[in-house]
Amino acid sequence: MSLSKYFRTVVAAVAILVQPALACSFDISFNSNFEPGAVRLPASEVRKLAEWMVDSPGRYENKEEFHILVYEARTVGVSHALARKRVSHLEHLLTTFGVPVGMISMEIARFNPGKSAEPPDFAHINFMPGCPHPCCPGPEPTSQIR
Template sequence: MTNFPECELSTARRSSLSWKLKLKIPNASKMRITWPAMSLSRLRVAVGLLAGLLAMPALACSFTIAFNTQFEPGADRLPASEVRRLAEWLIDEPGKYENQDKFLIILYAAPTSGISDALARKRASHLRHWLTMLHVPDSRIIQEVARYKPGKSAEPPNFAQVDFLPGCPHPCCPGMVPIVK
């Protein structure tokens, strides 16, 4: 029997360890490695992860319709021609969708370009005023004034955008076909 001076083991444990140490398996390097059977819970997790990975492109869908305009330098109001374009856009684009969820007003504050925070807020209020005058509920309008970063912002500092985000049904809704009036 093999002695184990480093630790105190029971005689039954010592005999089981000696037997395992003396065991010689021929061609052990050529043995096939098999995976243990997958439990049902692990299978569910694997299927869930796979489904999540396959569904990611569908989750990344973002459907917006944008109206882009520019204010004149130093002006806090759009010219009449741009207000008319806004009205036509509201009829042509958001008017097609049954559920008009949100309207997001995005514009820049650029103190180095002469657009102070106060002027940017006036511009946003002007756009909000025209949207409400054109029958967009005030509760559906969100304003965002971003800081203009020269060289990093893709648009000019006098740029303004109104994004329309329709509620379902629209092309990004899962399993839905958009209802166009």
């Protein structure tokens, strides 16, 4: 076997082995919307968040991070101050449900009309579990969910 043919075979084998690892996308999200101008989620949405905490992150023994995202949209009345209050409200809810502050990251993104996929009053919490979970690195993904 020539060196170039050997090299191509090795590259092809690596590409095949790496593909499943790169294709794994593990996204456990809670999405909601604030009422226009509101600092807090409606009670019905807080209840849905509580249920989500039990049904989704609650299934994983190890929790790595909770990421909060809200928009700042000055043109439609979501000032930076309002966005900060919304982030604080969501952080408070997560800590009330037992999430340590050190596991929470927060982001206030600028809303771009026509470019942002979500509405300006969008609330997003993304949960990233720690290993073991189906996308953990290794020869075989693990899925030890309690």
